[in-house]
Amino acid sequence: MRFRYNRLLCLAIIVGLIASLVINVRRHEVEQRNMTVDFAIDYESLLELAEREGLPTAKVLADAKEAGFTSLAVYERTFKKMNISGKATAVPGATILERYESGALASADWRAMVERGEIVGTEVYVTSHDPLTYREVEEDLIRRLGADRVRPFVADGREALAVKAHYASFVKMHLGMPTDEMRAVNEAGFYVIARPTNYVKATDEDVAAMFHRLDGIRVSELIFSDKQALGAPNALDAVAKECKERNLTLGLIEAPTQLQFYKQDGLLELAKMLDYRAARLYSIAKDEMEKIAVPVAIERWVNTDEERNIRVDLLRLFEKPQLGKTLYETNMDYFRATHDALAAHGFSFGPATWFEPFEPSRVLRALVMVGVAAAGVLYLSLVLPWLNRRPKIELLLFAAGALVMAVPVLMGHGGKIRLLASLASANLFPSIAMLWMLDRIRDKEPDDDWSLPRLFGAAALALWVTGALSFIGAAYLSGSLSDVEYFLEVNIFRGIKLTFVLPLVLVAVGFMQRFDLFGGALAEGEDAWTQIRGLMDRTVTVKMLAALFFVLIAGVVFIARSGHNMGMPVSGLELRFRAFLEQAMYARPRSKELLIGHPAFMLAAFAWARKWPSILFFALVMAATIGQGSMVETFAHMRTPVMMSVARGIGGIVLGAGIGAVLMVAAECWHKFFVRVSDN
Numbered sequence: 001m002r003f004r005y006n007r008l009l010c011l012a013i014i015v016g017l018i019a020s021l022v023i024n025v026r027r028h029e030v031e032q033r034n035m036t037v038d039f040a041i042d043y044e045s046l047l048e049l050a051e052r053e054g055l056p057t058a059k060v061l062a063d064a065k066e067a068g069f070t071s072l073a074v075y076e077r078t079f080k081k082m083n084i085s086g087k088a089t090a091v092p093g094a095t096i097l098e099r100y101e102s103g104a105l106a107s108a109d110w111r112a113m114v115e116r117g118e119i120v121g122t123e124v125y126v127t128s129h130d131p132l133t134y135r136e137v138e139e140d141l142i143r144r145l146g147a148d149r150v151r152p153f154v155a156d157g158r159e160a161l162a163v164k165a166h167y168a169s170f171v172k173m174h175l176g177m178p179t180d181e182m183r184a185v186n187e188a189g190f191y192v193i194a195r196p197t198n199y200v201k202a203t204d205e206d207v208a209a210m211f212h213r214l215d216g217i218r219v220s221e222l223i224f225s226d227k228q229a230l231g232a233p234n235a236l237d238a239v240a241k242e243c244k245e246r247n248l249t250l251g252l253i254e255a256p257t258q259l260q261f262y263k264q265d266g267l268l269e270l271a272k273m274l275d276y277r278a279a280r281l282y283s284i285a286k287d288e289m290e291k292i293a294v295p296v297a298i299e300r301w302v303n304t305d306e307e308r309n310i311r312v313d314l315l316r317l318f319e320k321p322q323l324g325k326t327l328y329e330t331n332m333d334y335f336r337a338t339h340d341a342l343a344a345h346g347f348s349f350g351p352a353t354w355f356e357p358f359e360p361s362r363v364l365r366a367l368v369m370v371g372v373a374a375a376g377v378l379y380l381s382l383v384l385p386w387l388n389r390r391p392k393i394e395l396l397l398f399a400a401g402a403l404v405m406a407v408p409v410l411m412g413h414g415g416k417i418r419l420l421a422s423l424a425s426a427n428l429f430p431s432i433a434m435l436w437m438l439d440r441i442r443d444k445e446p447d448d449d450w451s452l453p454r455l456f457g458a459a460a461l462a463l464w465v466t467g468a469l470s471f472i473g474a475a476y477l478s479g480s481l482s483d484v485e486y487f488l489e490v491n492i493f494r495g496i497k498l499t500f501v502l503p504l505v506l507v508a509v510g511f512m513q514r515f516d517l518f519g520g521a522l523a524e525g526e527d528a529w530t531q532i533r534g535l536m537d538r539t540v541t542v543k544m545l546a547a548l549f550f551v552l553i554a555g556v557v558f559i560a561r562s563g564h565n566m567g568m569p570v571s572g573l574e575l576r577f578r579a580f581l582e583q584a585m586y587a588r589p590r591s592k593e594l595l596i597g598h599p600a601f602m603l604a605a606f607a608w609a610r611k612w613p614s615i616l617f618f619a620l621v622m623a624a625t626i627g628q629g630s631m632v633e634t635f636a637h638m639r640t641p642v643m644m645s646v647a648r649g650i651g652g653i654v655l656g657a658g659i660g661a662v663l664m665v666a667a668e669c670w671h672k673f674f675v676r677v678s679d680n
Helices: 009-030 045-055 057-067 079-085 093-102 109-115 129-145 179-187 204-212 238-244 268-273 296-308 327-344 362-383 391-410 414-440 452-481 496-511 528-537 542-560 572-584 591-609 614-636 642-679
Strands: 036-042 071-075 089-091 123-127 150-155 158-164 191-195 219-222 249-255 278-282 308-314
Touching: 009 391, 009 452, 036 045, 036 079, 036 191, 036 219, 036 327, 045 071, 045 308, 045 327, 057 327, 057 414, 071 179, 071 642, 079 089, 089 093, 093 109, 093 123, 109 158, 109 219, 123 129, 129 158, 129 179, 129 204, 179 191, 179 452, 191 296, 204 238, 204 296, 249 528, 296 308, 296 327, 308 327, 362 391, 362 452, 362 496, 391 414, 414 452, 414 496, 414 614, 452 572, 452 591, 591 614, 591 642, 614 642
Parallel strands: 036 071, 036 308, 071 191, 191 219, 219 249, 249 278, 278 308
Antiparallel strands: 089 123, 123 158, 150 158
């Protein structure tokens, strides 16, 4: 049977494609206006580097500024840090009593308090010679512990605090943003990335107190520490109000899996309150910094900012010097080289930019939904002969599907419908593209007389055309999901694993409606279901079991290596190959396209022309489908700029066709050898 492509359905798909392209052009413009990166490091890291190298703090800060840093991250005080710096001290009462008994307690005032029984062994005693530090510590202790647990008194002419607290926990307690450190950062020419923690049962007054510390401070971003956003759960409105008034950008810390964010209670609610005036932050993990080389880290930053919309780069120190360099030289060279590499790739530097509000027209989005409905009916008509012969039923199904898909979007809702449309686009369009090509192949009789160059040209052209048809699905997927929530990965595409498998099923069904798996053309009355029943009735041989086992293993590897949480590690050789491609190309093609899908497509054309067994042709078509599906699924990573995804797909086709050509030459040599042996 020759399948007919309903023109009205195709027209609806073309209209939806135009709407998708309009949305994607606007998306690209928004992405291009979000190219400013905050190049940052922890303030404490620079102080540590100065101490380890015996250098003046002022010199280290000046060199860091020259290296390109725009912001330094400042964290809340703790007594663990203040005891080291000497700005304040916290001593358990038991230690004071021990010193008194040993005669080591020199202060007359403190000895007198011991003798009067005013020093309690289970309390903690706080002193400070710096008035600002003391005032801020006292304020935060009362706020966090309550006034009944914090008792001021005077000793040696200075006010001190007696605190009812467990000492080991007390020295780790966060005690508010340090004004003196933030001023020092500003005076050195940097912005401050404020890293506050939350209060227990935070109130609006607690929030106001934290932001009061930021008065007069030039702050680039607000990025929370620990597992809660400031103000969670009941004072987030106060945080949002302060951020809007101060024009602050919220930082979202990318999770170690590179999928969404480090979990902080209240973070996403706050981001929504701020209309997603937010930027994604990335930092190479400390344990990973111990393993990677400086050039690898530099390349990592370039790829991270280009591919994942990271706009706050929080660098860490290398702990070991490079050969022939001091630790200081190693790190400063690393900072400068990273900054220069990012600049060479078009990034500017300063407080992180964010995505401007982006909400495509409801009408455009509804047209995309209509196009998806048309694609669904078109696919059904290409695998169900009875439906293909009844265009009126096709149009009725299309009308019903279009209403279901488009109406919620026109009404201003349809979040789940859009996600369903993106999932359908990722699976339907690569499948339709492959079926269209199979229908074209059926019109060509296999011909051994085709020269290898001619066969290569035809296969490459077919790959490009099929890839272009699959790219329609990519445009639809992006058009369905494009908004700031998806760019930031507040929302994500659901069904990644399904998109690796479902196109294989959809194309397999279509293949069996067109070809006999074991004999070329279909017999009269034979269809996919007939072939499936025939397969179930076939005698199983050891060879078939071995082949099925191989397919099963390949499928497990394919699924395990896919997605964000790969269940199988990547070999060192493949990692080096990926690194080479990342340096050689604007966007590294995906391995499933470059090494599997597109070469298999070329070989499938060769197999058909050279009359290879149908089952082998089928296997190559399935492998080719992997490449087409992967091209579309690339666009499901909405954090990646749309033009980078386009470049990745085109690069995969070009290189994949080249690899396929090499395999075709090898296959031709084998084919001629096999024919020669058979003739003899």
